[in-house]
Amino acid sequence: MAGTGTTGTTGTTGTTGTTVTDERARLAPTFVAIVVVQLAVILGLYWVGRYFG
């Protein structure tokens, strides 16, 4: 992000001292869970359309 120094892969977040890399690593399981749930819902809707359509 321009002007903040927070988006570099090893920059610090400025408040906790943790790196951006640490922060994103901590969030990764949540991101994966969101994508998996979304894919499951889309596949479910696809199945509904095929089965009942």
Add this chain to the structure above:
Amino acid sequence: MRVIDWLVVAAYLTWVIVDGLRMSRRTKEMEGYLLASRSLPWWAVGLSVMATQLSAITMTSTTGQGYADGLRFVQFYFGLPIAMIILSVTVVPFFMRARVYTAYEYLERRFDLKTRTLTAVLFLISRGLSCSVIIAAPALILSIILGWNLTLTVLAIGLPTVLYTMIGGVQAVTWTDVKQMGIVVFGILAAVAVLILGLPDGMGLGSALHVAGAAGKMQALDFRFDLTQKYTFWSGMIGAVFLFLSYFGCDQSQVQRYLTAKSVQQGRQSLFVSAFVKIPLQALILFTGVLVFLFFLFNRGPMLFNSEPLEGIKAGPHAAEYAAMEREYDAAFEVRREAATALAGRGDDASRAAFLAADQAVRDVRSRASALVRDATHANYADVNYVFPSFVLNYMPAGLTGLLIAAIFLAAMSSSGGELNSLATTTVIDVYRRHLKPDADDAHYLLVSKLATAGWGVFVCIAAVYAVQLGSLIEVVNRYGSYFYGSILGVFILAIGTKRANGHGAFVGLIGGMVAVGLVAGATKVEFLWLNVVGAVAVTVVGLIVSALTRPAAAR
């Protein structure tokens, strides 16, 4: 409505308003009034984020879309989880650590005053208009069931909302949103249960859904890459991502929700609530509309659900023609009911063909009747927003009708309350404090914030009266937004995503983006979700070019 329904509505609304007013004790300074002193838990903020988007329009028009078009509208939300992931690592930590009141405040730090002001004014125009639509939707419903004048109905919804938002600030808005989400989900599940129990004796849900599937209601996904189709997998996964990035990342009505969170982590978690829940919830609401379609396959509903102009038609020169259509509808309905029952029982190709022909006959009659009303009244006539309310009022059990009507009321109040709060915040922070009176004390800004809330309340109530004349309401809201959202997103992409852009580039880029959206919308048949992509890309490209051309020679 029955007495018990009115009691439920009255009790629920009284509780919400009194509880909202109670919050005024915690709003003695501007930061408490506008941002709850950045102290709210993630789950309350997350529900507030969802509730601000889940308005009465969602309950009336989205169920209507489920009734008319089936599940396909759910594709609109496919981009939302992706947008939430992007926002959680970009703008959420960014805005929260900058400790801004509004998203637009940052644009002056990054670019200049003119870019901040133009973006803020665009937000005020677009959000002010969409807020009026949010009040108009339940006003339509109530004007029908109570026989009230539309203006009075708008005021009946708008005045209490303005009152508790003006006095209680964002605390009142957030905790009203939490109540709303609880009651809306409960109400929808209750409606689903009643609809399933209302299927004909001996007919299972699976058989009934095969009938809905034959009518095309169960097809949620459309993989055609066609820019002229409104809702496809691709418009949802690409066009809507841009819309949601702009809506949740650059629109003060949403940004202000997560600015109230206790920490960056809690702000992120509040967005993850929507990322996990939004698509299943919207699918449930659309599915409710499909169940309403099934319900009216087997239970004789009105030929036209919007009954407002029908008394005049039946008493006027078109009375005989309309009566003949009603008789034709009765006959067509009976044929379709028998065909649907046969299809649910046998499921073979012949019964499917017979059902489709019968369904087409019913739709033909309804279409001709709608055209007759339009001709007779010389006005737009839309039916789709009235289907679910008609079911709720006439077929839900006593008490649950009141609960759902209260939920529709509350959905309108909480959504518009959140938007009034954000409109007032932008007005005070980005316009009044920045341009008109920069050195007043906190008590003065708190007073002006309350007055701005009241002023916007008056504006949206007046605009709501006109908004009801437009077609499917949810599309109206999204169409208003898509003329601005992509361009505003483009400015924030320039601000946060690149170091090369400058103030001149962002300002000219924003104007260029809106011109591009206007040209594409006016000269092509590209559907509105794609306008968000056009706006964002145009602003980014024009902004970078102008920035390069206006950069000082030494910097180049």
